[in-house]
Amino acid sequence: MEQERSLRQWYTELSELAPDADAVAKRRRGYDFEKVLKGLLESEGLEPRSSYKSPGEQIDGSLYLDGGFLLLEAKWHADPIPASTLYQFKGKVDGKLVGTLGVFISMSGYSADAVDALIAGKSLNLILFTKEDMDAAIIQEIGFKQILKEKLRKAAEEGLAFYPIVTELVKASASEPVHIERAHYDRVTGKVLRNDTQPATPTDLIIVCESDTDREVLANIVQRLLSGSKSTKKIEIISALGKISVPRIANSLLMANPEVRVLTVVDSDNDVAGSQLLLSNNIEPTNWAPIIIDPQIEEWLGLSEEEMRRLRRASRLNRSLQAVEQLDLDQLRKTDPVFDAFCREVLSA
Structure with missing residues (x-):
């Protein structure tokens, strides 16, 4: 319980960083967010693996859910994530074991065409999270696993890369x-x-x-x-x-x-x-x-x-x-x- 409270407090402090903070502070927030995310996933038994490199690419991490592994990428940028960044991550996921899925977390949201471009493709293997989803998971204490399962269900049933919580x-x-x-x-x-x-x-x-x-x-x-x-x-x-x-x-x-x-x-x-x-x-x-x-x-x-x-x-x-x-x-x-x-x-x- 103490760990959950500290993660929540730490996450809240990161969220309160001023928009005009310098680049060093924003980079530090990104590193700290990775630690908060790892702590959150560990607390929910999702067996996270931190950032690692495979030949020719960098992977932010992975997690384990109900017998399967999901690749993970998390970004906390100033601007919304464009479709090109999602396609780049999708390419990493496509090159892994058949059936592998990816979870992309953007704390700055997504560009106007990013989600539509993703679901207009032939195959869907990415699940998208926003800052509001992370707020719900950590601050509202709903939990990352519960939200992820809901999003996975809707991706399977409706073909939705993003489902709003x-x-x-x-x-x-x-x-x-x-x-x-x-x-x-x-x-x-x-x-x-x-x-x-x-x-x-x-x-x-x-x-x-x-x-x-x-x-x-x-x-x-x-x-x-x-x-x-x-x-x-x-x-x-x-x-x-x-x-x-x-x-x-x-x-x-x-x-x-x-x-x-x-x-x-x-x-x-x-x-x-x-x-x-x-x-x-x-x-x-x-x-x-x-x-x-x-x-x-x-x-x-x-x-x-x-x-x-x-x-x-x-x-x-x-x-x-x-x-x-x-x-x-x-x-x-x-x-x-x-x-x-x-x-x-x-x-x-």
């Missing part, structure tokens, strides 16, 4: 203001992923979107909508980390909970018809609706693609949330039928 909950009730909270669910059992597992209360609507930034933007829009409606609702918002993953995750959610309404929110990328086909061809149940923003969600916020491209990741999110605060919801509903459809789904959930 973290969700934003927007809750409205008569007794307290509308608020946003973060939760972690096991979507197979419908229970909260905690050591003292308790049944999750029913959700009125699940929104699946493309990215973490979209998730935060939509959560704040939903919060504003519900604040003005005086209704009692619970709406869950999930990031798929990629457009191709949106219908797969929506399909998985609907199969597990067919009574819950699912809303898929994607950018059209200047192809509304193609986006509609992507969703409809990959979602089997009927209790869902598409929201296709043409060309992208920044259109709702009055932000240009060029402006957002100039900003760093954290600055893009802050700028987007500022735009949500300034948004005239009623006026946008009058001028944008897609936004109006989104609002009607939220308010009628």
Whole structure:
């Protein structure tokens, strides 16, 4: 128990390193994170092996789970991991024993096209973790093994390289203001992923979107909508980390909970018809609706693609949330039928 507490404290300290810290401090954080990760895996009986070299390549490590070995790579960079880095790791995994899988942990997330590019390939043998997954494993004390097993199940059943454990909950009730909270669910059992597992209360609507930034933007829009409606609702918002993953995750959610309404929110990328086909061809149940923003969600916020491209990741999110605060919801509903459809789904959930 003392080791678990110390790992949690150490991990928290690493997470609090200032974004403008010097390169030496960031390199030290990377080394320390490897130690925290090794300690976490050891504490869960996953028999980790530290970084080692095989001919012509460097492997961050490996772990043992239920009779099989998985290769491991962990990165804590300033910028999201691009598809090229994932392909490089995939190449290492491909060259090992048939059936070997890889676990990639990126504490800075993944680029917009990275996850989609990975699952669009012929074979899937990587499981992706984000910082939010590691927060859930260490700070929330859910455990790495439990999250890994959930991700492996979804990779096998749905072909998902990344399956989200973290969700934003927007809750409205008569007794307290509308608020946003973060939760972690096991979507197979419908229970909260905690050591003292308790049944999750029913959700009125699940929104699946493309990215973490979209998730935060939509959560704040939903919060504003519900604040003005005086209704009692619970709406869950999930990031798929990629457009191709949106219908797969929506399909998985609907199969597990067919009574819950699912809303898929994607950018059209200047192809509304193609986006509609992507969703409809990959979602089997009927209790869902598409929201296709043409060309992208920044259109709702009055932000240009060029402006957002100039900003760093954290600055893009802050700028987007500022735009949500300034948004005239009623006026946008009058001028944008897609936004109006989104609002009607939220308010009628």
